[in-house]
Amino acid sequence: xxxxxxxxxxxxxxxxxxxxxxxxxxxxxxxxxxxxxxxxxxxxxxxxxxxxxxxxxxxxxxxxxxxxxxxxxxxxxxxxxxxxxxxxxxxxxxxxxxxxxxxxxxxxxxxxxxxxxxxxxxxxxxxxxxxxxxxx
Numbered sequence: 592x593x594x595x596x597x598x599x600x601x602x603x604x605x606x607x608x609x610x611x612x613x614x615x616x617x618x619x620x621x622x623x624x625x626x627x628x629x630x631x632x633x634x635x636x637x638x639x640x641x642x643x644x645x646x647x648x649x650x651x652x653x654x655x656x657x658x659x660x661x662x663x664x665x666x667x668x669x670x671x672x673x674x675x676x677x678x679x680x681x682x683x684x685x686x687x688x689x690x691x692x693x694x695x696x697x698x699x700x701x702x703x704x705x706x707x708x709x710x711x712x713x714x715x716x717x718x719x720x721x722x723x724x725x726x727x
Contacts, residue, residue, distance in 0.1 A: 618698035625690045626654040626661075632683055645674040652687070653712055656694065656702065660709035665691040 616624075633652035650668050654661055669688050674680035694702060 618693070618701040622656050622690065622693060622698055622702065625686065625693070626656050629683065629686050629690060630654050632679075632686070636679055636683065643674055643677050643680075645677065646680065648673050649680065651713055652683075654690070655706070655712060657705040658709075658712055659704040659707040660712050662691065662694065663709070664712050665694075 630653055633649075636646055650664070650671055652664070652668055654664065665687050669684050669691065
């Protein structure tokens with residue numbers, strides 16, 4: 592019985608499928624992920640039957656990082672005096688502060704604002720998925 596030569600086996604192992612590494616996050620992808628996380632956390636806070644009545648008086652927090660008004664929205668939310676010392680709200684405000692800082696300094700050149708419709712951040716249009724028409 593003949594054993595395979597060590598060099599070809601080693602080359603096969605080295606030439607195998609490289610470990611799948613995701614691309615490193617970009618500034619833009621970090622902004623998108625953090626804005627979605629904040630929006631979802633806020634919606635959860637609103638719908639989970641808040642233990643604190645002040646939660647219903649917080650400014651709405653729907654974030655669209657392509658809308659220039661989002662910067663004002665973040666500033667207003669962080670500065671709101673409702674729900675001081677409520678852990679979930681404090682955590683949300685800290686995330687909002689972080690997003691504002693990232694948008695305003697680190698990612699300023701990577702971000703393109705496509706709108707300045709402040710009303711769209713108050714009453715967002717729900718996203719619906721339209722299925723393609725199938726012909727028979």
